[in-house]
Amino acid sequence: MSILEVKNLSLSLNGKRILDDLSIDFWEGHVHAVVGPNGAGKSTLAYTIMGLEGYRSIEGDIFFDGVSIKNLGVAERAKHGITLGWQEPARFEGLTVKQFIMASAKEKKVETVRDVLSKVGLKPEDYIGRAVDKTLSGGERKKIELASILAMQPRFVMLDEPDSGIDVASLEKIFEGIKMLKSYDATVVLITHSLAVMKQAEHAFLLCGGKLVEKGDIGKIEPYFEEECLPCEHKNVPDKGGVDGY
Amino acid sequence: MDIEDLLKLAEEDKALADKDTAHLTINLNKVVSKNLVPGLHIDTRELKDGVEVKVRLDDGVVIEKKVHMCFGVTREKALQRIRMDVDIGKNAGISVLSHCIFPKATKVKHIMDAKIKVGENSFYSYEEKHIHSMEGGIEVYPKAVVELNKKARFKTIFELIKGRVGKLDINYSITGLEESVMEMMSKVSGRKDDVIRIKEGGNLIGEKARGVLTSRVAVRDNAKAEVYNIMRATAPYARGHVDCKEIIQDNGVATAIPVVEVKHPKAHVTHEAAIGSVDSKQLQTLMSRGLDEEEAVELIISGLLS
Numbered sequence: 001m002s003i004l005e006v007k008n009l010s011l012s013l014n015g016k017r018i019l020d021d022l023s024i025d026f027w028e029g030h031v032h033a034v035v036g037p038n039g040a041g042k043s044t045l046a047y048t049i050m051g052l053e054g055y056r057s058i059e060g061d062i063f064f065d066g067v068s069i070k071n072l073g074v075a076e077r078a079k080h081g082i083t084l085g086w087q088e089p090a091r092f093e094g095l096t097v098k099q100f101i102m103a104s105a106k107e108k109k110v111e112t113v114r115d116v117l118s119k120v121g122l123k124p125e126d127y128i129g130r131a132v133d134k135t136l137s138g139g140e141r142k143k144i145e146l147a148s149i150l151a152m153q154p155r156f157v158m159l160d161e162p163d164s165g166i167d168v169a170s171l172e173k174i175f176e177g178i179k180m181l182k183s184y185d186a187t188v189v190l191i192t193h194s195l196a197v198m199k200q201a202e203h204a205f206l207l208c209g210g211k212l213v214e215k216g217d218i219g220k221i222e223p224y225f226e227e228e229c230l231p232c233e234h235k236n237v238p239d240k241g242g243v244d245g246y
Numbered sequence: 247m248d249i250e251d252l253l254k255l256a257e258e259d260k261a262l263a264d265k266d267t268a269h270l271t272i273n274l275n276k277v278v279s280k281n282l283v284p285g286l287h288i289d290t291r292e293l294k295d296g297v298e299v300k301v302r303l304d305d306g307v308v309i310e311k312k313v314h315m316c317f318g319v320t321r322e323k324a325l326q327r328i329r330m331d332v333d334i335g336k337n338a339g340i341s342v343l344s345h346c347i348f349p350k351a352t353k354v355k356h357i358m359d360a361k362i363k364v365g366e367n368s369f370y371s372y373e374e375k376h377i378h379s380m381e382g383g384i385e386v387y388p389k390a391v392v393e394l395n396k397k398a399r400f401k402t403i404f405e406l407i408k409g410r411v412g413k414l415d416i417n418y419s420i421t422g423l424e425e426s427v428m429e430m431m432s433k434v435s436g437r438k439d440d441v442i443r444i445k446e447g448g449n450l451i452g453e454k455a456r457g458v459l460t461s462r463v464a465v466r467d468n469a470k471a472e473v474y475n476i477m478r479a480t481a482p483y484a485r486g487h488v489d490c491k492e493i494i495q496d497n498g499v500a501t502a503i504p505v506v507e508v509k510h511p512k513a514h515v516t517h518e519a520a521i522g523s524v525d526s527k528q529l530q531t532l533m534s535r536g537l538d539e540e541e542a543v544e545l546i547i548s549g550l551l552s
């Protein structure tokens with residue numbers, strides 16, 4: 001059963017076609033990976049599913065539980081249980097870790113905040129009172145972002161490059177977080193160009209040049225990592241360094 | 247409403263009952279209560295429309311507990327003029343927590359005129375918290391001229407914690423000698439037809455003097471804010487920074503005029519100013535966790551002003 005379905009989805013930004021006639025079925029309760037080289041359109045797909053400002057003029061449709069959500073705003077989609085973990089999480093001057101996680105949490109209790117912080121490997125007493133600003137490292141903000149998502153208990157969560165800025169030792173904590181989301185029956189989409197992260201998923205969608213070029217179980221997509229986007233004719237397009245607005 | 251209610255409003259009643267905590271409470275032009283601790287002298291003179299306050303701290307005296315000051319007006323209409331003269335001796339220091347409370351104001355004018363001298367190797371910290379009515383009929387003019395001797399440290403925070411700002415006109419000027427440190431911060435939000443004007447001036451005239459001027463302002467409805475931050479450095483190794491962030495919503499208007507002036511090749515002053523609506527990424531992040539736009543904006547602004 002699919003929980004979220006993208007149907008013939010296209011999106012152009014500044015006159016450039018970034019997503020090109022994508023049709024993807026995300027099965028409920030599974031861990032999926034969306035892979036592809038830099039600039040393939042992975043983040044754009046996530047922003048479009050989330051319905052972020054600037055990513056709403058789509059062709060095609062997006063269905064959640066079988067109902068179109070293309071006319072819903074970000075908050076409404078989130079209230080349905082859809083969320084996004086950002087590749088580069090935002091900084092909030094003056095906002096404490098506790099306030100940030102509490103704002104996201106389904107159960108607004110301090111115990112929830114402590115609990116999710118421990119789960120991502122951060123000592124609650126060291127972090128709860130700190131500000132979610134530039135005094136935290138990129139990796140710490142990434143973990144706090146994941147903690148806030150665990151507290152939210154979403155039904156459909158997209159994690160954009162969940163390993164970026166994360167050291168090898170902490171990667172295990174991120175993977176545990178992913179398992180925990182799955183144990184709540186959440187559907188997880190891992191957006192990645194890392195093989196280790198892709199291996200956390202059950203199946204993968206390979207994106208290139210905004211098109212879906214392959215899908216299937218991990219074993220089927222794995223050669224892509226060894227042969228660098230072999231099935232994809234866009235493989236020689238270098239990373240243009242992400243013009244994305246976020 | 248009497249002064250007791252004001253103090254409860256500011257949650258000051260406990261501190262004022264403590265014998266070891268120095269305090270001064272003024273209602274309009276009357277000194278209601280005063281408590282001193284060894285080494286601290288506060289002389290007051292009641293004027294027609296206010297009070298003259300002289301604060302003196304003896305050399306070598308460092309007071310651990312915060313000194314509590316309260317300037318209140320229980321009436322709806324009034325003029326309150328406070329003349330403050332602060333003289334901190336050498337190797338001494340105090341921290342003052344000051345509440346300015348005008349909960350019923352429909353037309354209240356509060357003028358604070360302060361002269362502050364901080365002696366060599368001493369510190370003076372002044373935290374000013376305002377509680378206003380929701381009427382907006384209030385005018386507040388905090389003015390201070392501060393002189394910092396060698397290695398003196400001065401820190402001030404101005405914050406509106408409740409009610410509408412009304413009309414606010416802050417005018418601070420601080421001069422720092424060798425190795426002195428100045429930190430000035432204002433955090434205010436305005437709504438309806440509130441008008442906020444903040445002028446903070448820092449003069450780093452001594453070698454290795456340091457200073458930071460920070461302002462955090464949010465305006466909505468038809469409120470206006472103007473922030474003038476001026477940091478001058480004229481001595482070698484003087485270091486200054488000006489940091490101004492203003493968030494606007496609705497028809498709010500915000501201006502920031504940072505002036506940095508350096509007159510010595512070995513001095514260094516930086517500034518950053520950002521004015522705009524709420525940061526889109528912050529907003530979208532919170533909305534992607536299920537907060538409505540208004541809730542998200544509130545939270546972001548409360549963080550900025552916290």
Ligand SMILES: Nc1ncnc2c1ncn2[C@@H]1O[C@H](COP(=O)(O)OP(=O)(O)O)[C@@H](O)[C@H]1O
Nearest residue numbers: 013014018038039040041042043044242243244
């Ligand atoms: N606002 C935009 N305007 C024009 N091009 C954009 C915009 N945002 C992203 N792009 C381009 O779209 C492509 C896909 O970007 P992105 O989704 O960030 O890729 P990925 O996440 O797979 O690395 C890139 O070539 C990028 O430069």
Ligand SMILES: [Mg+2]
Nearest residue numbers: 042043044087
């Ligand atoms: Mg990306």
